[in-house]
Amino acid sequence: MVTVEADADRVERRLAARELACPGCGGVLAGWGRARPRRLRSPVGPVLVSPRRSRCRGCGATHVLLPVFALVRRADTAAVIVAALAAKAAQVSGFRAIAAGLGRPAETVRGWLRCFAGRAEAVRAQFTVWLAALDPDPVLPGPAGSGFADAMTVIAAVAEAIRRRFGLSQAPLSEVVVTVTGGRLLAPG
Incomplete structure (x- = not known):
């Protein structure tokens, strides 16, 4: 699990520019599909989230790129x-x-x-x-x-x-x- 900013477009640009590092080995993370979409309850209404997945080019580990407004395994922001x-x-x-x-x-x-x-x-x-x-x-x-x-x-x-x-x-x-x-x-x- 890697915490990233809420702007999905910026996350994509950072992945393409090889700016995200693996928390395990420090290798470069590359895009690798998406995690299961889910709906989070926020103070202003539901938010649909489909977190990006990544794979380390060094160790091969996969990571979900969790937006900074979400907690792991919670239905609320x-x-x-x-x-x-x-x-x-x-x-x-x-x-x-x-x-x-x-x-x-x-x-x-x-x-x-x-x-x-x-x-x-x-x-x-x-x-x-x-x-x-x-x-x-x-x-x-x-x-x-x-x-x-x-x-x-x-x-x-x-x-x-x-x-x-x-x-x-x-x-x-x-x-x-x-x-x-x-x-x-x-x-x-």
Whole structure:
């Protein structure tokens, strides 16, 4: 799995220009068909996604090129899922109210929250490493009240560090999460 930008035309141009590298061996990735099309639920309605597949010219491994707005094995876009996680971290309300606000089934949202809660410490540690790598003099966030909130706070700090370091007007939290985790924030295993 390789995370790429959302613009499919740009991904095609990068494949043709041999600009994408294999995460395993560093070899050049070449186009190799498409993954199964799927429909993702986004905040503004359904999005049809048919991710590009690639094959490494060096080791022969195949990779799905996952757009930066999607998480592995999820029917909702990362923006929806991260919004639920942020609401929980802010202790806005319980999972049922969060689900109602997002227009998603309560059991689905509860699953996201439970999965993230089980991985919160590992996520916090991973993003803390990224924060230290991005900022020469990082200000590490203090305790936010729970492991869940601590993880979301350091994710927000990494997004801010990316904005400052690369002079971006914005770095959406959901895209930062997908990029740093390779789309595997809530993936099994």
